Amino acid sequence: MDIAASRDAFRTGMRRVAGAVTIVTTADAAGERRGATATAVCSLTVDPPAVIACIARDSAVGRMAPESGIFTVNVLTGDQRPVAETFAGRTGHVGDERFAVGDWTAGALGAPRLAGAVAAFECRLEKAVEFATHVVLFGAVVGTVLGPAGLAPLVYVDGRFAGVADADVDAGSGQPDSPRG
Numbered sequence: 071m072d073i074a075a076s077r078d079a080f081r082t083g084m085r086r087v088a089g090a091v092t093i094v095t096t097a098d099a100a101g102e103r104r105g106a107t108a109t110a111v112c113s114l115t116v117d118p119p120a121v122i123a124c125i126a127r128d129s130a131v132g133r134m135a136p137e138s139g140i141f142t143v144n145v146l147t148g149d150q151r152p153v154a155e156t157f158a159g160r161t162g163h164v165g166d167e168r169f170a171v172g173d174w175t176a177g178a179l180g181a182p183r184l185a186g187a188v189a190a191f192e193c194r195l196e197k198a199v200e201f202a203t204h205v206v207l208f209g210a211v212v213g214t215v216l217g218p219a220g221l222a223p224l225v226y227v228d229g230r231f232a233g234v235a236d237a238d239v240d241a242g243s244g245q246p247d248s249p250r251g
């Protein structure tokens with residue numbers, strides 16, 4: 071076992087962690103939309119339904135969401151990889167023009183929602199906590215939009231996008247938050 075408390079070891083370790091790929095979106099009162107590909111997103115509590123998203127402070131979402139007070143976490147399917155590439159800034163699209171890729175509509179609170187996603191969690195911002203380069207967005211989930219059953223999510227591991235070959239989403243109990251097996 072190699073124990074190294076270094077930045078490099080940390081990065082190597084985190085590359086091994088498979089993360090669900092999401093697009094975190096927000097919009098301002100003028101209707102300007104912003105979005106970023108993000109894997110640093112997770113469920114916080116079920117009661118009340120809440121999530122957190124860790125977003126770079128100097129990104130467009132990191133600047134806008136603390137002001138707009140709304141954000142949506144759109145969880146991508148395996149075939150939405152082009153959307154992930156676009157919102158990661160890899161195609162040269164910036165700001166609102168990123169929304170030309172994918173089928174986007176305004177969600178219940180106004181933040182963009184992606185059609186055909188595995189799920190979309192529409193949030194009211196409860197709190198924004200800055201930590202070093204990032205801001206942690208605490209979102210109270212006011213609406214969850216479920217995509218069709220059977221969609222396998224897109225993940226990111228070892229610096230690459232990947233599908234989840236043996237995923238069979240919603241084939242289990244039918245209760246989205248209950249254990250499978």
Ligand SMILES: Cc1cc2nc3c(=O)[nH]c(=O)nc-3n(C[C@H](O)[C@H](O)[C@H](O)COP(=O)(O)O)c2cc1C
Binds near residue numbers: 106109111160
């Ligand atoms: C797979 C993947 C996951 C990412 N996860 C995050 C994340 O959790 N938080 C974040 O701030 N940026 C993350 N990024 C980087 C942003 O998507 C990227 O910097 C984006 O261009 C930010 O938008 P901006 O152009 O407005 O700065 C991720 C990128 C990729 C490819």
